[in-house]
Amino acid sequence: MKTSHPVSFLPFLFTSLLFQLQQIPALEDSSSTTTTTSVAQPTPAATTASNTDFIRTSCEATLYPELCCNSLVPYANAVQQDPSRLARIAISVSLTEAKLIPAYVSNLTHQVENGTGGNTREVNALHDCVTVFSDAVEQIRSSLKQLGRLGSPGPTFVFQVSNVQTWMSAALSNEETCTEGFGDVPDGPIKSDICNRVVKVKEMTSNALALVNSYVAREL
Numbered sequence: 504m505k506t507s508h509p510v511s512f513l514p515f516l517f518t519s520l521l522f523q524l525q526q527i528p529a530l531e532d533s534s535s536t537t538t539t540t541s542v543a544q545p546t547p548a549a550t551t552a553s554n555t556d557f558i559r560t561s562c563e564a565t566l567y568p569e570l571c572c573n574s575l576v577p578y579a580n581a582v583q584q585d586p587s588r589l590a591r592i593a594i595s596v597s598l599t600e601a602k603l604i605p606a607y608v609s610n611l612t613h614q615v616e617n618g619t620g621g622n623t624r625e626v627n628a629l630h631d632c633v634t635v636f637s638d639a640v641e642q643i644r645s646s647l648k649q650l651g652r653l654g655s656p657g658p659t660f661v662f663q664v665s666n667v668q669t670w671m672s673a674a675l676s677n678e679e680t681c682t683e684g685f686g687d688v689p690d691g692p693i694k695s696d697i698c699n700r701v702v703k704v705k706e707m708t709s710n711a712l713a714l715v716n717s718y719v720a721r722e723l
Contacts, residue, residue: 554579561589564717565710574707586718591650593711594671598643600704601674604636604681608697615693625688632681632697639677642670643708650715656722664719671712678705 558579562571574596575582575589582588612629646667653663682701685694 551580554582554584557584558582558589561586561714561717562710565713567706567710570703570706571710571714574710586714586721587650587653590711590715590718591647593707593714594643594647594650597704597707597711598640598647600707601636601640601643601678604700604704605633605640607700608636609633611693611697622689625685625691625693628684628688629693629697631684632701635677635680635684636701639674639708642674642677643711646670646674646715661723664715664722667715668712668719671708671715675705675708675712678708 555576558576559568559572562568562575565571571593575593578592578596582592608629612626612633615626615629649663649667649670654660678701682698682705685698688694
């Protein structure tokens with residue numbers, strides 16, 4: 504008669520225990536997460552007010568300070584009283600607004616061409632506006648990219664910010680060309696609509712350029 508030997512479960516238990524231990528997150532990571540969560544606090548009101556004051560003071564250097572404040576104060580805590588961040592956000596806000604114009608004017612152009620209310624000068628002005636504003640959008644976009652790659656003050660920095668200033672100036676010129684194209688167009692709802700929209704973008708682009716210039720002046 505064969506003697507039966509008890510089956511050892513120790514290897515199985517060791518393997519199971521090892522597997523379960525591997526599933527437990529590192530204590531250091533868990534502690535770090537807990538600590539980070541527990542100390543996170545809302546931005547103090549005093550800091551928010553200080554950041555807002557920085558925006559308002561900076562906007563005094565622009566041609567349209569009220570529009571500057573209204574468009575940038577919501578980003579005060581992101582700016583954190585940093586002139587470089589302020590310039591980048593101002594350009595970004597300008598770009599967001601500028602991108603809306605070509606699509607809007609292009610759609611309006613199709614409506615005029617397919618309708619009976621348009622005239623040749625009006626249609627030409629609309630087409631030209633789409634073209635120059637598309638160029639302006641690319642120039643503002645290039646400015647934003649360049650500003651995000653600035654190095655330390657020096658020859659390279661001067662070259663880079665010079666590019667930003669040149670492109671933003673060119674964008675502003677293109678935006679002005681759009682409204683100038685309606686100079687010979689008879690007054691009407693389409694002309695009024697386009698010019699009002701473009702004027703706001705022009706002012707925001709002008710403000711962004713002014714803030715770039717202020718930032719550069721502080722760095723050089």
